[in-house]
Amino acid sequence: MTNTTPTRRQQLRLDTTAEIKRVALALLAEGGPDAISLRAIAREMRMTAGALYSYYGTRDELITALTSDMYTSLVDKTEAARDAHPAEAPAARLLAWGEAFRSWAVANPAGFRLVYGDPVRGYKVPEVGAAPEAASRACAGLTGLVAAAWPLQDQGPQEEYTWDDFDPGLADLIKTKFPDLPPGAVALALRVWGRMHGLVALEVYGHLGSQAKDPARLYRAELRDLARSLGLKD
Amino acid sequence: MTNTTPTRRQQLRLDTTAEIKRVALALLAEGGPDAISLRAIAREMRMTAGALYSYYGTRDELITALTSDMYTSLVDKTEAARDAHPAEAPAARLLAWGEAFRSWAVANPAGFRLVYGDPVRGYKVPEVGAAPEAASRACAGLTGLVAAAWPLQDQGPQEEYTWDDFDPGLADLIKTKFPDLPPGAVALALRVWGRMHGLVALEVYGHLGSQAKDPARLYRAELRDLARSLGLKD
DNA sequence: TCAAATATTGAACGCCGTGTAGTTTTCATA
DNA sequence: TATGAAAACTACACGGCGTTCAATATTTGA
Structure with a gap:
């Protein structure tokens, strides 16, 4: 008290x-x-x-705390890397975010597994806590990156999304942070998330390193292609 | 004998x-x-x-055997789905492969974890084994999908890749299966792999479902975008 | 039928997470 | 400064785990 x-x-x-x-x-x-x-x-x-x-x-409680710490550290890193570039260079911000994401994962593979893997059996993400907060930060950060590209967006025939298609908490967060953004941008942000996640997950779990000698190069190419497909020129 | x-x-x-x-x-x-x-x-x-x-x-030996079975079952599914479409419809083949990948993962989340994630507490992935064979099949299958799109490829300024950039076994496999394909296509195939993996991994580990109500729809959009970016029209 | 090959048991060892009952340490207050 | 409650900690027990190994049961081929 x-x-x-x-x-x-x-x-x-x-x-x-x-x-x-x-x-x-x-x-x-x-x-x-x-x-x-x-x-x-x-x-x-x-x-x-x-x-x-x-x-x-309990042990799971400890691991949950560790996971939260790890998640926060990851988001700190990516946001710092992104903010090292001005808003006028959205492509650089996107690339920096992605590179930081991979760097952190490669440097802390165990942490990556804690956050994105399945460390604790029966562990359900709690409604409130540090981990969900970090997840929200990550999502919002990504949506911000997508928002910078949204006006340039021409992803073929636009799909129609509603705010109801997403978690209410996330939707509210986005709506307050980016009032002008339509719900479709959140869908795009989640897809971008997946795209950034894929190669890194494969690499951390050892599936990529055995096939390609230089995963970093592959990832860089993927990020550039992503920026290009978002309409961001470097 | x-x-x-x-x-x-x-x-x-x-x-x-x-x-x-x-x-x-x-x-x-x-x-x-x-x-x-x-x-x-x-x-x-x-x-x-x-x-x-x-x-x-040992216990790990059993788990390795299970993982191989799972991997084989996964590759069987994806290849069957792909081959349900004729070679003249490469876009459909790509989409089918991806959808089958996700369907299998969602239907067998535990299997997906065995193959692509943290399998079982205390289990260490062996260096060699039968799983690599399934991995090769998967890689070759993906490269086949990419090969169908390769002539249409215009991924900006082409990066230069050598066969030395990849695992010798994989390189040999590709060279015999697709003699006309340059090494850059393998790099693209690996990136495609990562792209198909990302959203599914997030979903299986519960990170996507809590944010979006319909992960399948997101994934479908991602696959369509992927096909489009490969130059495949549906 | 009988001995060799194989399959299975049961107990042990040392890990693990998790409780509980009792003991020591710390500290605010009388 | 003495004291009693709260907090920190130990010791031990329980059941589960992978793994090993001598002993036993079962099957097989001659």
Whole structure:
């Protein structure tokens, strides 16, 4: 209830909570998702596995927290890369976003799996929380990129979309952020998302690297083609 | 060594081996990837877990076998769908391939995860095996689709690719199957693969369904756009 | 029929997540 | 400063997991 500085006890608790995540991330990076076990974390911290239960109600809860962190870190990276280019260069912003997406994924394959894979059995994306927030940011960011290209859009015969075709929360977010954008732009943004996701997912899961020597080059070509097909000239 | 009909004992062994896979697939379909446990399979078959070790050297070996089966089943489906259309309708063949890909994935999400994602906790993808064969078939199939569009290709300034840019096995396969195709077509095929993969992966892992009400429609639009961008008219 | 080959068991080992009961530590207040 | 409650932590138990291995049961061929 109080907004004062945390007591020593609260501070220690926060520190320990953070350390658990830090250790879990280290285990994740070094041994893959399966290396995250409460017992391993406890061992590393010279605690008992049971003691962790006063910080996270369950292992899945911890992994959810990790996933949120990862997602936020990813979105931070992509948005920063995008915003390094001015609004007058929408193509560069799109390419930067995509390249940052892939770079992050390649640098943090385990994190990518946490976010876009299926880390926890029976884990349902919670209604509220940091992960959905990051997902919304990602979606909105992509829609922004598409919005910059929307006036130039000529994707053949336009399909007709309604706001009802999308999640209400997402629809509201887009409507407030981009009042002039029709719902079809959201559909296009989701497709763009898929297009950026595809090659990266294949690569992270080892299906691309065994076929092509330079996945980065393929991805760059795909991004350029995407920008071109959106009507953005570089 | 002998090519005669198997002895009764050999037959039983084959039957049991097949039954193990069948039970594992049932568990997979019904309880998700984590439901595949040797103990559960053994329980279902009224055996001991240890007894399974005379059929599969390890749990991962069994999962590898399952993955191969799944991959083969997927490729069978896509090729059949594609071949339902004549060579004179390359656009239809491409669309059919893609739609079959998504249909299979949506119908067998667990199988899709086995093949393209995080299969089972603790499972490490082996370096070589039967799965690569299915992967080659898939790649070759896609390259065939791209080959049909290659003469029409005008993807802006052509990038220069060498056969060295790809896995030697894949390169050889393509060179014998499509002697006139330049290596750049393989790069395009891989990109097409990624494009078809992206939305499906997002959907199977639940990231798309929470945002859009009708992922199938999005995917169809993406496929049409893909065909269009390849120069294929429907 | 009998011995060799094969199939299966059952118990063990060391992991794991998860509870619970009891013990130690910390800290605000009397 | 002493005290009692809250918080942190340990110890242990339970069941599940993959895996190994000696012992046993079953089938097979001679």
